[in-house]
Amino acid sequence: MRGADPATVRRALDAGDPLPGTGGFAGRLDGRLVRDVLGRRPLFGTPADWGFAPDDVTGPDSSPVPAGHVRERVDGHLVDRRVWSLPDPPTETDxxxxxxxxxxxxxxxxxxxxxxxxxxxxxxxxxxxxxxxxxxxxxxxxxxxxxxxxxxxxxxxxxxxxxxxxxxxxxxxxxxxxxxxxxxxxxxxxxxxxxxxxxxxxxxxxxxxxxxxxxxxxxxxxxxxxxxxxxxxxxxxxxxxxxxxxxxxxxxxxxxxxxxxxxxxxxxxxxxxxxxxxxxxxxxxxxxxxxxxxxxxxxxxxxxxxxxxxxxxxxxxxxxxxxxxxxxxxxxRELDRLARQAGFKRRMDRHVDRYVESLVGG
Structure with missing residues (x-):
């Protein structure tokens, strides 16, 4: 678990508290993956094969855990379950x-x-x-x-x-x-x-x-x-x-x-x-x-x-x-200029995207 100690995250889960006094957290806790309500720390994969970046995951499922969710196995199926939502307090009048x-x-x-x-x-x-x-x-x-x-x-x-x-x-x-x-x-x-x-x-x-x-x-x-x-x-x-x-x-x-x-x-x-x-x-x-x-x-x-x-x-x-x-x-501005210099004109659909793809062999 990064960003908070496990006890704090457990208390937040038990209380349904989305803002338990941390700067965000993510990781594996009690056999499931947990990511805070604002997703301040990225988290990927499954409870058995996970990491803080997609490349940390060795298997085929390196998808991100949604913010405010736990990812767990339920009856053999991988399930994302929302546990926290952003609070909606009354508007301050003072x-x-x-x-x-x-x-x-x-x-x-x-x-x-x-x-x-x-x-x-x-x-x-x-x-x-x-x-x-x-x-x-x-x-x-x-x-x-x-x-x-x-x-x-x-x-x-x-x-x-x-x-x-x-x-x-x-x-x-x-x-x-x-x-x-x-x-x-x-x-x-x-x-x-x-x-x-x-x-x-x-x-x-x-x-x-x-x-x-x-x-x-x-x-x-x-x-x-x-x-x-x-x-x-x-x-x-x-x-x-x-x-x-x-x-x-x-x-x-x-x-x-x-x-x-x-x-x-x-x-x-x-x-x-x-x-x-x-x-x-x-x-x-x-x-x-x-x-x-x-x-x-x-x-x-x-x-x-x-x-x-x-x-x-x-x-x-x-x-x-x-x-x-x-x-x-x-x-x-300069990325657009480079794209046009490389032959990717603005009249083309997604001309800068295409230029970027050309730089990485896409």
Whole structure:
């Protein structure tokens, strides 16, 4: 069992408690496989043949265990049984109380991170800056092409926070070299997965080469706290089914298991273990009751998180708008450019996917 001791997981199973005070867990317990409610640790295979990555499984069934489920044998059949669901607490009506809960949870989570052998993936946005604030002696890393938004934002934020920033400058050779490694780690060749995973992989690879065993990341903040544009006006956005900001945010939270599987496998393949303080149970519990006005408005996203960061981070960092990593690093743009240079034109269906497949012999 990774992420929690067996006794804690047993108590959570007995009580039906989805948030028992951990940072996520997965593994084999009492003859069955168990994965936490948000799938913060990937888990694959069967109770008799399992692992934390698909390659750890020797038999034919290396499918992932769904988040919040146990996988067990029942009358000779392999069964996935849901044991936890994401809580749906009442909406908090006191804005000060809600922001206070977020502030206490986030500061407690990031301050509890062990800073030894640790680097921070740092884009200059409020998420990664909060993580970095908890480990003031850890170096910060950002990856991007020379004119990338993330590189500029990270430099500005690092200067404002007086932090050591190490820039991983990307080029086409780095992308082409890393694409097969990312595909091998994730098992996916679609352009979106690869363009998100590439900057994570290349940052982690550099941190590992510099001697760091762990990489702290801000994963989860956008999903939990209303960081996506599609949650701002969900009634008029066909990317979500919900019609309220809070409902759309919960919809996005449910996408976390798939995203975390991608990111965790990518980082491990690069040689580091991910550290995700903004996904601890206490932080999750503080986010779930937030009203829509403290999640996203037409003028501001991650409202409660930014208010919680005020007074701890420089104002310029609190207010910084962050781009998604594939765009902020310019990896998505340059992967498209490489695809077109290789003859995969935009008029072709899935032209970048096809280019990726060509790099791995698909």
């Amino acid at each position: 804005d000060d109380a809600a922001v206070g809960a977020v502030s206490r949870a986030v500061r407690g989570a990031v301050s509890a991170v062990d800073g030894s052998d640790l680097a921070v993936a740092f884009s200059g946005g409020v998420d990664s800056a909060l993580v970095a604030a908890g480990v003031p002696d850890a170096p910060c890393y950002v990856a991007g092409f020379p004119d990338a938004h993330d590189v500029t934002a990270a430099r500005d934020a690092a200067a404002a926070m007086d932090r050591d920033l190490r820039v991983v400058e990307l080029d086409h050779d780095a992308l082409e070299r890393a694409v097969p490694e990312v595909v091998a780690a994730t098992g996916r060749t679609d352009a979106m997965t690869v363009s998100i995973a590439l900057p994570l992989y290349l940052v982690a690879e550099r941190a590992a080469a510099d001697g760091f065993d762990r990489l702290a990341v801000g994963q989860g903040a956008d999903e939990l706290f209303g960081g996506y544009a599609k949650v701002v006006d969900p009634g008029n956005d066909d990317r979500v089914a919900a019609t309220t900001v809070r409902g759309a945010t919960r919809e996005v939270i449910r996408s976390l298991p798939d995203q975390l599987e991608r990111d965790t496998l990518t980082l491990r393949a690069a040689g580091v273990a991910p550290v995700t303080p903004l996904l601890t149970d206490r932080v999750v519990a503080s986010a779930l009751p937030l009203p829509g006005r403290l999640l996203a408005t037409p003028d501001e996203r991650k409202v409660a998180l930014r208010r919680a960061a005020a007074g701890w981070l420089p104002d310029s960092v609190v207010a910084t708008d962050k781009k998604a990593v594939q765009y902020g690093s310019l990896v998505s």
